[in-house]
Amino acid sequence: MNHSYQLNYLEQLEAESIHIFREVAGQFEKPALLFSGGKDSITLVHLARKAFAPGKIPFPLVHIDTGHNFPEALNFRDNLVAELDATLVVRKxxxxIRQxxxxxxxxxxPSRNWLQTYTLLDTIEEFGFDCCIGGARRDEEKARAKERIFxxxxEFGQWNPKLQRPELWSIYNGRIHKGENVRVFPISNWTELDIWNYIRKENIPLPSIYFAHERQVIEHExxxxxxxDYVQPDETDxxxxxxxRYxxxxxMTCTAAVESQAATLEEVINEIVATRISERGETRIDDKVTEAAMEDRKKNGYF
Amino acid sequence: MDLLRFITAGSVDDGKSTLIGRLLYDSKNILIDQLEALEKSTKNRTDGSVDLALLTDGLRAEREQGITIDVAYRYFSTPKRKFIIADAPGHVQYTRNMITGASNASLIIILIDARQGVVEQTRRHSIIASLLRIKHVVVAVNKMDLVDFSQDVFNNIVIDYNHVAERLGLKNITYIPMSALDGDNIVDKSARIPWFSGKPLLEYLEEVQIDQDVNLTDPRFQVQVVIRPQTEALHDYRGYAGKVISGVYKKGDKVTVLPQGIQTSITSVETGGEEVAEVFAPQSAVLQLADDIDISRGDTIVKTDNQPRVNNELEVLLCWMDDKPLISGNKYLLQHNSRLVRAMIRQVDYKIDVNTLEHQPVEGQVKLNEVVKAVIKTAVPVVYDPYDVFSEYGSAILVDETSNSTVAAVLIQN
Structure with missing residues (x-):
C-alpha cells in the first residue's frame, strides 16, 4: 500500500470538522454560525468555507455583540464577511439590556459575558435558528470536556449534563422538538495549539491584536x-x-493581555508551546470565580 | 505526527483517573493554573495530597461523589503523536457511556488492580472491546506497589487474561505492570520493576502502529449534502459532499450509486474547493459525476467492482442505551451515518450477558445497558457492510422518534 495515504493529525481534525459542518447543513433547517471575531471562530469560518466550496457558506454568521469589542476584531469581522459574501447578523x-x-x-x-445568553436566546427565537454552531473546544475547560459535539x-437553552445523548462513532443525532435547539461544536477535539498550527498551515489571517503591540494597560491581580472606553484606571492604578498580545x-473588559515580543505567527506558537499556563487561566478574568463556573453558565444557556 | 484515539476502562478504584492524570502530568500536559485549581479543590478533601484523579472529573456531581458519570475527552500530545483519551466510567450502570467512548477508539487500556486480578468488570470491558472490534488492547496491571512488584502476581494475571482474550478473539494485547499513583512504567521505565523488559505505557502509545487501521481497499462514500452554487460561473456545478469512509477515489473511477444501483463515473474529486488527484479515507471530499442522477443525502457511491450489501432486513446486535425499554414491534429511526430510515424491531433472539458472554433468553423487555441479538426490518434498503468485516460501515444508531433520543447502538451482523 502506498504510504502516502495517510493524514497527519491536523488533516484528520480538519476532515472531522468538515464532516460535522456538513451534517449540520444536512440535518437542520436554519443553522447559524456564532462568530465572535476570535481565532477559534475565524478557524470555524475557514472550515465552513472549505466544507461547502465552491458554494457559499449556507448559513449566516451571528455576532452576539456585547458592545465591549476590540475595534480591531470588529474591522476584521466586517472585512471577512465582505470577502465571503456571507450574511452577518449582529444583535447587541x-x-x-434596555428592552x-x-x-x-x-x-x-463590567463583564456582559453572562448577559450574552439573553441576547443569544432572543436571537435564536427571532430567526428561528434550530442549530447554533460554536467554536468551543473540549480542552478549554472541565465542563466542556464532557459536552457532546451535538x-x-x-427551550430555555439549558444544557443538562446528565441527559446527554450517547454520541457514537461519527453519527450525530440532531433531531429535536420544536423550540429546542442544538449547539454544535465542530472543533471540539482541537486544542489551542492545534488551532494555532492549523492557522499557520492554512495561512489564515487574524486580527492584529493577536500579535505583539504596544498598549496602555493596568495590572489587576x-x-x-x-x-x-470600557475600562478606566482609578487612582490606585x-x-x-x-x-x-492577546x-x-x-x-475588552474581561480579556487579559499577555506580555509578549511575538510579532509573527511562528513566534506566537513558540511562546504558546513554552507557556505553562492555560489559555483560560491566563486570559479570562471571569472564569476563576468558582470551580464550576462554566458548568453553571452552560446549564443556563451559555455557548 | 498522527493521531491516536484511545479509551481507558476501569473504575476509580482501579486508579483509572489517576492513570490519566499521571499521563498528563508526567508528559507535562498539565499547566500551572490547572494544577493550582487542583490543589485548591484538594484542600477541601481530608487527606491533603494532590489527587490527580480530580483532573478528569469535570462535573460537580462527579467531584462530590468521587465517581465518573460521563465520558470526558482529554487531549495531550508528545513530539511523536497527538492523543485523544475517552475517559469512560467503568461500572455496569455506565455501560452505555463506555460503549460511546469505545466507538471511536482504536485502542483500549483495560486496568486491572494487581491485588484483585481479572474480575467481572475486566471481563465486561473486554467483551465490549471485542464487540466493538477495538484493534489494540493494553492490559495495565496497576497498583504493583501494593503487591511488592511481584513478577509472579503479574505473570498469573497475564495467564488469566490470556484465557479471556482468547475466548473473545481479542488480538494485539500488550501487558504492562505499573503503579499509576507513583508513576512506575507510565512515562519512564520503572526501576522498581526491573524484571519487566517491555516499554512503559507512554512509549508504547507513541509507537503502536495504527496506520494499517484505516481501510483503503473497499471504497465507501456516503453523500452528506449536495453542493449546487447556482452562480453564473458555476451554473451547472453539482458536487456530492461527504466523507470517504474507506478506500480511495479518483477521476475516471467507474462507480455505482446505491441503493438506486445506477452506474456512472467520477469526473472530478475535490477537497476544499480544489480539484485533487485522489481522495482517500478518512478525508472529507466532494465528488462530481458524469451523469445527472437523482442523488440525495444518505446515498452511497461505491466502486462498481466492490459493492457492499443492500438489504432491508438486518441481523444486528443492539446495545440498549435508553431508560425506556425496547418495545418489540415499536418503530424507530435507523441512522446509518447520514442515512435515516424507518425501522421496526421484528424479533429479539437472545440477550448477551456482558459479564460472561453467555446467550440468555430474553424475559420481558430489553432494558438499559443490555446487549441483544435482534432482527430489524427497514422501510427502504440499507447499504452496509457487516460490522465485523468493516466497523465504519456496519455501525448505526436507533432513534426514538417520539423522544428523539438515541436509544441504541447498532452493530450490523449479517
Whole structure:
C-alpha cells in the first residue's frame, strides 16, 4: 500500500470538522454560525468555507455583540464577511439590556459575558435558528470536556449534563422538538495549539491584536487589562505601557493581555508551546470565580 | 505526527483517573493554573495530597461523589503523536457511556488492580472491546506497589487474561505492570520493576502502529449534502459532499450509486474547493459525476467492482442505551451515518450477558445497558457492510422518534 495515504493529525481534525459542518447543513433547517471575531471562530469560518466550496457558506454568521469589542476584531469581522459574501447578523447585548430592563453589570471590569445568553436566546427565537454552531473546544475547560459535539438544549437553552445523548462513532443525532435547539461544536477535539498550527498551515489571517503591540494597560491581580472606553484606571492604578498580545479575544473588559515580543505567527506558537499556563487561566478574568463556573453558565444557556 | 484515539476502562478504584492524570502530568500536559485549581479543590478533601484523579472529573456531581458519570475527552500530545483519551466510567450502570467512548477508539487500556486480578468488570470491558472490534488492547496491571512488584502476581494475571482474550478473539494485547499513583512504567521505565523488559505505557502509545487501521481497499462514500452554487460561473456545478469512509477515489473511477444501483463515473474529486488527484479515507471530499442522477443525502457511491450489501432486513446486535425499554414491534429511526430510515424491531433472539458472554433468553423487555441479538426490518434498503468485516460501515444508531433520543447502538451482523 502506498504510504502516502495517510493524514497527519491536523488533516484528520480538519476532515472531522468538515464532516460535522456538513451534517449540520444536512440535518437542520436554519443553522447559524456564532462568530465572535476570535481565532477559534475565524478557524470555524475557514472550515465552513472549505466544507461547502465552491458554494457559499449556507448559513449566516451571528455576532452576539456585547458592545465591549476590540475595534480591531470588529474591522476584521466586517472585512471577512465582505470577502465571503456571507450574511452577518449582529444583535447587541446593550439593546437586550434596555428592552428587558436588565441590570447592567457594575464594577471596574463590567463583564456582559453572562448577559450574552439573553441576547443569544432572543436571537435564536427571532430567526428561528434550530442549530447554533460554536467554536468551543473540549480542552478549554472541565465542563466542556464532557459536552457532546451535538449538544441538545431545551427551550430555555439549558444544557443538562446528565441527559446527554450517547454520541457514537461519527453519527450525530440532531433531531429535536420544536423550540429546542442544538449547539454544535465542530472543533471540539482541537486544542489551542492545534488551532494555532492549523492557522499557520492554512495561512489564515487574524486580527492584529493577536500579535505583539504596544498598549496602555493596568495590572489587576497579576493580569494585564487594556485601558479602553470600557475600562478606566482609578487612582490606585499604575498605567503602564507594555508590549502585549492577546491569546484569546473576548470582551475588552474581561480579556487579559499577555506580555509578549511575538510579532509573527511562528513566534506566537513558540511562546504558546513554552507557556505553562492555560489559555483560560491566563486570559479570562471571569472564569476563576468558582470551580464550576462554566458548568453553571452552560446549564443556563451559555455557548 | 498522527493521531491516536484511545479509551481507558476501569473504575476509580482501579486508579483509572489517576492513570490519566499521571499521563498528563508526567508528559507535562498539565499547566500551572490547572494544577493550582487542583490543589485548591484538594484542600477541601481530608487527606491533603494532590489527587490527580480530580483532573478528569469535570462535573460537580462527579467531584462530590468521587465517581465518573460521563465520558470526558482529554487531549495531550508528545513530539511523536497527538492523543485523544475517552475517559469512560467503568461500572455496569455506565455501560452505555463506555460503549460511546469505545466507538471511536482504536485502542483500549483495560486496568486491572494487581491485588484483585481479572474480575467481572475486566471481563465486561473486554467483551465490549471485542464487540466493538477495538484493534489494540493494553492490559495495565496497576497498583504493583501494593503487591511488592511481584513478577509472579503479574505473570498469573497475564495467564488469566490470556484465557479471556482468547475466548473473545481479542488480538494485539500488550501487558504492562505499573503503579499509576507513583508513576512506575507510565512515562519512564520503572526501576522498581526491573524484571519487566517491555516499554512503559507512554512509549508504547507513541509507537503502536495504527496506520494499517484505516481501510483503503473497499471504497465507501456516503453523500452528506449536495453542493449546487447556482452562480453564473458555476451554473451547472453539482458536487456530492461527504466523507470517504474507506478506500480511495479518483477521476475516471467507474462507480455505482446505491441503493438506486445506477452506474456512472467520477469526473472530478475535490477537497476544499480544489480539484485533487485522489481522495482517500478518512478525508472529507466532494465528488462530481458524469451523469445527472437523482442523488440525495444518505446515498452511497461505491466502486462498481466492490459493492457492499443492500438489504432491508438486518441481523444486528443492539446495545440498549435508553431508560425506556425496547418495545418489540415499536418503530424507530435507523441512522446509518447520514442515512435515516424507518425501522421496526421484528424479533429479539437472545440477550448477551456482558459479564460472561453467555446467550440468555430474553424475559420481558430489553432494558438499559443490555446487549441483544435482534432482527430489524427497514422501510427502504440499507447499504452496509457487516460490522465485523468493516466497523465504519456496519455501525448505526436507533432513534426514538417520539423522544428523539438515541436509544441504541447498532452493530450490523449479517
Amino acid at each position: 447585548v446593550e439593546d437586550t 428587558r430592563h436588565l441590570t447592567e453589570p457594575k464594577g471596574k471590569f 449538544s441538545v438544549r431545551d 497579576g493580569q494585564l487589562v487594556a485601558i479602553s 499604575v498605567v503602564l505601557t507594555k508590549k502585549v 491569546r484569546t479575544v473576548g470582551d
